[in-house]
Amino acid sequence: MExxxxxxxxxxxxxxxNNRATKTIKFNRVGIGSRLHVCEKCLNDLxxxxxxxxxxxxxxxxxKKENFKRG
Numbered sequence: 218m219e220x221x222x223x224x225x226x227x228x229x230x231x232x233x234x235n236n237r238a239t240k241t242i243k244f245n246r247v248g249i250g251s252r253l254h255v256c257e258k259c260l261n262d263l264x265x266x267x268x269x270x271x272x273x274x275x276x277x278x279x280x281k282k283e284n285f286k287r288g
Contacts, residue, residue, distance in 0.1 A: 231259040
């Protein structure tokens with residue numbers, strides 16, 4: 218998945234928003250639904266919602282890989 222600047226003058230596709238899209242979310246699949254055009258306001262709202270529900274793992278709590286000795 219990628220976040221790129223939009224090349225098109227298109228309306229934001231998030232709900233009933235009537236702003237112009239400034240960013241495009243490009244999914245890894247192909248086809249008619251492979252891109253989502255969003256404005257800055259909706260992108261920031263989406264970021265706040267995701268940030269409130271998803272907590273990334275810190276480096277200190279990540280499980281360390283064990284080195285296996287062969288021989």
